[in-house]
Amino acid sequence: MYKFGVIGGGAAGISFAYNFIKNKSVNHCKRPLSLKVFDKQGFKGGMAYSSDFDSHILNMTPENMSADIFDDAHFVDWIAMHFPQFCQDRYPPRWLYREYLDFIRDMAIYMAADSNVTLNFVTAEVNAIATHEAGYRLTTACGGAEQMNALVLCSGHNPPECLYPVDGVIPYQANQDLPAINPYSAIGVIGCSLTAIDAIVELTERMGATDICALSRSGLFPSVQPALMRPPPAAFVEGLRRFVAGNDFIDAHQLVHAINAALARHYPGPERLTVLSALGEGRDCYRDLAESLDRARFAREHICSYLAAIHPTVCAAWVKMDANNRQVFMRFYNSSWMRNRHAMPLxxxxxxxxxxxxxxxxxxxxxxxxxxxxxxxxxRCQDERVRVQYLFNCTTPSYQLPPNRLSHQLLQDGLVQENLFGGVKCNPHTLKIADQRGHEQHLYSLGAPAKGDLFYTSAMESITRDISKIVFNNPIFNAKKAEV
Structure with missing residues (x-):
């Protein structure tokens, strides 16, 4: 029996188990397999989907969030069947997706019962991985030991890393209760990401906060998603695809110049990729947000649609950048990309x-x-000093290896190499992790641990894409992509 282990039972881990079992079912592969998924929190949706607050909503529409690599409408159809009251809601509450993941897990168990795969979900923290003659030996925090032939790391996101090391700053996480604070006190929120939006909504609605100051380098909030995501002209997407495909090496500045030039030719709006901190210095936050809201409501075309259409191309460009150009992109342009590509719901x-x-x-x-x-x-800001009694850190989640015993042991034993841009070093085409000597193993990264080599790993559309890389491109499974 070939034994496969999955470390992490959030969206990535559950989706992997479901699609692994479904792929085996539709291909009728006769090789006996064991699949065991470990999660230290008891399969509660991971950091992304474990909030119970109704106003913590999905930041993407349901049609983009199917966990089934064979069925793009799977989540939409599931809502219609199980929660029809949310059928017309473009941004339902996040807890609904946790319910969906529970359904996916139950379906995986049901399918496994009728296949040659032995499937187990184990609530336990894996705190050590060692090489073994047949693969790997896992040790859990409670002292249990398991032997595996192959492993997938799906450890998920870490809490935001505060860029300002000051004691007393509260790390905001949507899946955790707010601390007991005086709602009438001055409250500061560091960051302008979608995490900051979650925090502001929760502070105002759940706690009744009346004096909140959002602080960031740009002073601007994310742009607003359009009411209808219309696809951009095919020439816009194809031109940039050819630019990336035609170069073996991508320069970050040249990529941004090519994107902005294509936007100038095809997109009627004013938005471009730029150094966001410089853009924000002379902009009024309220006016900027009001203009973005108007464009989202009434404009026929929107920057979010354009950037969403080319994100596979940008991911392909990222693979062709060296470390210096990746650093340039992250330092100067990533904030602008995130603001316009990952816009907030209306x-x-x-x-x-x-x-x-x-x-x-x-x-x-x-x-x-x-x-x-x-x-x-x-x-201390550009034009003023702001005094607050409480301060929340709401920058984006950290993609670095989680500072736990398992990560320390993997690095110390040379099983993984830490990636400067997030997670561990892996092959972007197969997701195999390279050890300290550069040798690829039967150890795979999925989701946040692959961030450094894939650029875009947080959305379900990217997770399902990467699941396909592991399941369909691997001789272990003896399977070809099924036509369903």
């Missing part, structure tokens, strides 16, 4: 505008430094 944009208009929320750009004293925090 529902949340309306809430942010209402908070700004009621003066419960304001935004400050040019954040430089943070100081702390006995009465709270002083934040």
């Amino acid at each position: 529902k949340n944009a309306n809430k942010i505008v209402a908070a700004l208009e009621s003066q419960r929320l304001r935004a400050c750009g040019g954040l430089v430094d943070i100081g702390k004293d006995k009465d709270g925090f002083t934040l």
